[in-house]
Amino acid sequence: MxxxxxxxxxxxxxxxxxxxxxxxxxxxxxxxxxxxxxRDSNLITWDGPKNPKNPKNWPKGLRWKNTWTISLFVFISPVSSSMVAPAMNDLANSLRMRTEIEIYLSLSIFILAYAIGPIFFGPASELYGRVRLLQFSNVWYLAWNLGCGFATTKGQLFAFRFLASIGGSAPLAIGGGAISDMWTAEERGKVMGVYTLGPLLGPVAGPIAGGFIAEYSTWRWVFWSTSTSAAAVAVQVVGFFWLQECHPGNENLHTGEKVETLGYKLLHAFERPVKTFATQPIVFCMAIYTAYLFGITPGIGGLNYLSIAIGSFIGLFFNLKLVDRIYKDLKARNDDIGKPEFRMPSLAVGSIISTIGLFWYDWSIGNAHWIMPNIGALIFSMGIISCLQVAKHSIS
Structure with a gap:
């Protein structure tokens, strides 16, 4: 700078x-x-467009390595969100759960914390960087996820699942911003597609692995197995060696005025996204739509895991070919000035495809051969990965 x-x-x-x-x-x-x-006398920025310290100017191999590492962090938590599903009956009998609400709460309470953790982790990453929070949150998740396997009462299980999810929600809150730190708007579409695979494929892989584990062991090994806790350790090791700080903030800069307290810094950082959400209609709409998409995905995923995985890969393939090309063409027509709205054509197409798949899936259950709901889930996944890719890109 x-x-x-x-x-x-x-x-x-x-x-x-x-x-x-x-x-x-x-x-x-x-x-x-x-x-x-x-010149803007209040602007603190990089010393020229080619400053090698700017993460957007890192070698492409380094940026991809960082991106894949962040994607691994994002993948781990959604696996745990659904992995316990095949062992629900065994778990309920062991911990003496008497009502259906208690049984399903052991699964859904993990998702509940997804709405709480990002409120704090997102703003905090703007102050203290991405790497420290990603690694700290992963260790936090690992500790409480292991604790779930040692739970002896339903209350302990609920508490441990909730606390594990607080840590597991951090990569979902931080990942999109980290990718925006490293990639330009013209490059970001295809990269965001790779990143989006984590939260989509996690709930698909979880029940498949959990089913085999529950069949040959007990529900406790669902939490101790290589698919969750050991995988979190592996990701932590990979992150320790590969993950590099990409947030350009510098907490050492100061004006000589009174030093701000930690609480004030966090409150000030939290204020910005709340104001943006409340005052910017496009951010509000994209956030609500993303919440809707995530809300309906697990319901289908519970029945058609492989169909969702296949559809996600097909959707990703087409997005890699089209989403950045559309953005560049629209930018060229606008005097080479890019706008977030230039991602909207991909969102529109994805919304239509996902709606067709959802109706197909709903209509065919109980009325047609078993392959028909799977085709509907596949079509839905093709559309939803395009929507999530655009939504995450626009918000981040």
Missing amino acids: SNISDKHLSAPDSEKEAGDLEAGPTTISSEPSLDDAD
Whole structure:
């Protein structure tokens, strides 16, 4: 950055520079060649468009390595969300659950925490970076997920599942922002498609693995198995060596005023996304639509795991070919100025396809051969991955 070395303000080299700092704000710009009149004196940014410290200028191999590592973190938690489903009856008998509400709460309480964790993890990652929060939250998730296997009462299981999900929700909140840190708008569409596979395929892989584990052991091994806890350890190790901080924030920058407390910093960081959600109609609509898409996905996934997986891969393949191409064409027609709205054609097509698949699935259950609901689930998944890809990209 201008007047910044490795994203830190340089100490003044002379009394004149020190006097200038006291007299007014330092002029900082990403375009050093611009006239002073055109510069934003309040802007802190990179020293030119080719600064190698900027994550968007990292070698493409490094950016992909970081992206795949983040995707692994995102994949782990959704596996746990549904993996216990095949062992529900065994679990209910062991922990003396008497009502259907208690039985299904052991599954759904994991999803409940998804609505709470991101409220704090998202803003906190803007202050303290992506890497520390991803690794801390994964260790938190691992500890409480292991605890689920040691639960001796239903109350303990509910509490441990909820706390595990708090940690597991962090990658879902942080991942989209981390990808935006590293990839330009023209590149981000296909990358977001790869990232979106994690939360879609996790609930698909979970019950399949959980079914085999529950058949040959007990429900406790669903939480201890290599598919959840051991996999979280493996992801933690991969993240330790591969994951690099990509958020350009610098918590060491200060103005010399009174040092802000941790609580004030978090509250201030939390204020921004709340204001954006409440005052920007497009953000509000995309968030509500994404919540709807995630809400209806597990219901179908419980019956047609493989169909959803196949449909997701087919949808991803077509999106990789089309979504960034559409964005670039619309940007070129708009004097080479990109806008988030240029992703909307992909969202529109995905919404139509997912609606067709959902009606197909609903109509064919009990009225046609078993392959028909699976085809409906496949079509639905093709559309939903396009919608989620665009929604996550637009919000992040």
